[in-house]
Amino acid sequence: MALKRSGSHQATVGEQTFAHFMDSALYGPGGYYSEHVSIGRRGADFYTASSLPLFAKTLVRWAAGVWRRWGKPAALQIVELGPGEGDFAVSFCEAWSEQEVRECKLRYVLAEVSPILRRRQQQRLSAQISVAHIPTVMEVVWDDIRSDWPTLIIANEVLDALPVERVRRTEEGWEQAWVVLDKRHGTSRLEWRTADSHVARLANEYVDCPVNGEAEVAPALVDFFSSLRFWAIPITAVFFDYGITREEWQAGARPFGTLRGYRRHRVYGITEILDQAGMVDITADVNWSHACAAAEQAGFTVLPLCSQAHFLMEHGILQVAEGLASRVSWSKMAAQIKQLTLPDGMGERFSVLEIRTEE
Secondary structure, three states: OOOEEEOOOOOOOOEEEHHHHHHHHHHOOOOHHHHHOOEOOOOOOEOOHHHOHHHHHHHHHHHHHHHHHOOOOOEEEEEEEOOOOOHHHHHHHHHHOOOOOOOOEEEEEEEOOOHHHHHHHHHHHHHHOOHHHOOOOEEEEEOOOOOOOOEEEEEEOOHHHOOOEEEEEOOOOEEEEEEEEEOOOOEEEEEEEEOOHHHHHHHHHHOOOOOOOEEEEOOOHHHHHHHHHOOOOOEEEEEEEEEEOHHHHHOOOOOEOOOEEEEOOEEEOHHHHHHOOOOOEEEOOEEHHHHHHHHHHOOOEEOOOEEHHHHHHHOOHHHHHHHHOOOOOHHHHHHHHHHHHOOOOOOOOEEEEEEEOOO
16 A cells, blocks of 8 residues: 655544544444454454453452452452453353352443443343352443442453554654545545654654654553543452563564454454454554553552463463363363463463552
């Protein structure tokens, strides 16, 4: 695709920054998460760790540990951000009911912005977790977050879906990409323009890639963590995602950026993302340096970033698998362990950010 340069960044009709385009393409009317999202393996667009029961059951051990560290409060609220098809919620609630925490009233909140996914979640949970299987101390709701409950937030592949600005470093400074509509042909193209001062500052501070390098910044990170900060007290949150650090950007590890799309398990480039807006999942690696700084700025205590493999091992994934051996074949357990923890699966590619308020 030919990329036209321009020294101006004033918007006109049919023009928008890439972050505005991405937000609309994912969450606006006719957007991917509004109408077309499909999560899973065969026939879907992509899959996540949340579809694996072993992942959810290991997170139950983590949650029970935090509950004990908090002094075993009588009530606990779990908020799952971006609950997908509801697989994680089903496995988590089933596993929680088996824990020795019956004196704790659990409230499970699915925080979902996609109407189509919300309907699927409601169908899934009503079908697979009957009233008989939910203890009287457990409540499952959507979006109704109680600020007076101690709260754990779990988010798997959420930060990577925040809208990003596409940037490029030149000898003269930073440029950012705008999406421009060609009214005559009904197609869109990218056009590089001098970066907005705020976008340029974020690129300098959290990317600092070599000249001619392309990258992404997510201006929404600060507002995202700031909004979480006042959901409840205390809060502990974990974020699982693929990402990149400032040091990796500086070293030129991803000279063409990390932006990509997914449809039917195929990776799409920028041309297809523009041509099939609304039909394609759009994602970019999380800038962990920026995410950690944004969480600290919001008032959270940020624990050292670790790999997904390290986090799951530390919280007993092998013990959980052993406990399930009588109900699930070991071959299936081994496949899930490999997918979640080995370097050629998600183990090293994914990192875990854990943040806390003062307890």
